[in-house]
Amino acid sequence: MGGSSTDQQANVDRTFRSGFVALVGRPSVGKSTLLNAVMGAKLAITSPVAQTTRRRMRAVVNTDSSQLVIVDTPGLHKPKDALGKELNKVALAELADVDVVAFLIDATKPVGRGDEWVAKHVESSGATFKLLVITKADIAKPDQVSSQIEAASSLAHFDETLVVSAREGFNVDSFVGLVSSHLPAGPKWFPDDMDCDATDEELVAEYVREKVLNNLRQEVPHSVGVICEDIEWAKDGHASISATVIVEREGQKGIVIGRGGKMIKKIGTEARKDIERLFDCKCFLDLEVRVRPDWRRDQNEIRRLGYEAE
Known part of the structure; x- marks a missing residue:
């Protein structure tokens, strides 16, 4: 005999995945650009100026089998004033309460002490899946990308590595699929018609x-x-x-x-x-x-x- 509709619904619910992924990294590594590419529309602002992002933004990506909530955070940096300290607090607070952490590294700039500092916080995060994302592949040479992967991989333990170009759309869908596959089973946290939590x-x-x-x-x-x-x-x-x-x-x-x-x-x-x-x-x-x-x-x-x- 077939199961009841309630049993069938329970089986469906158990296969649906939902959760939160924090995009973290130094200023200007491409966090907001990646978020916009995933959404297929402009939500987060971008500019060549460091510390462009000042507000945490949650963007909602719905698929047939998952709801992925991407948290864009301010770039982590050495603060020079009260504002800088608040921006760091905003970014670090997200690491404590997400299912996945995506640590972004710019493929065109050498890994430095700032990245080491961020990596320590990623390492101590309670996230169950930690992803190293090498960004800006469209403007980096293959040897740059390879050296960045090697240098960044030594900073912390990462479960997987992904090379992306948000501007060219390279591996953007792969990012969504990979992260979604590592979310826990759960309900939708936001309604289908909500694309972000900003007013x-x-x-x-x-x-x-x-x-x-x-x-x-x-x-x-x-x-x-x-x-x-x-x-x-x-x-x-x-x-x-x-x-x-x-x-x-x-x-x-x-x-x-x-x-x-x-x-x-x-x-x-x-x-x-x-x-x-x-x-x-x-x-x-x-x-x-x-x-x-x-x-x-x-x-x-x-x-x-x-x-x-x-």
Whole structure:
């Protein structure tokens, strides 16, 4: 005789896998780029500037047999201020409560002391599966990749190694399949229509900050914070959004605004395109620039901007 529908459902549930994977590594190794490639859409911001990622973001990947929750974390680094300490706390906290840790190493840059420090935390993580991921294979020579695998493999014990190019899509699907196969049996943690746990306001703030970073790489990158003050939805479906760009000095404010307001207008125009894609509607974006002296050393300002570790 066949089993009851309840028994059959139990068998299905036992084969479904779900869990969390943390992407960790030094700044600028490609964590956010890999997350976006896996999602097939832009969620996390990216830029050539170190410490671009300041918020932990959870992105949800659903397959027929699994739900994979990818946790993008700030790059681990030697902190120079209160903000840097908070970013490290955010990243290290995730290592304590995930099923899989993916340790990312840039194929084009020598393994150094910073990587050794991160590897020690990976080694002590409670994750049941530890994956070494060599990134940026599209711009690295084969001998670079080989030497990176050898150097990184000596830092900690890894269960497997995977070479990827997020920009070219190389081994991105393999990453999802490999990680999913090592998740524990479990239920879906998030609904099917949820792709990340960031709020609309957080995503708006991040998209604005990305445009500041990409347009002003040398002048003010680490001194910039952004907060989305308000989103108002009109009856016709349009959105009116106000956001504030925070800098530490008057001179930086002038740089962000630009001569005749040209730079802040350019930042707003570029950010609005991403925001309209996100919301799938026309948006009006109003940007203001304010000075908060030494905000990166002020715990209250760090908390207000949403960069504090939970």
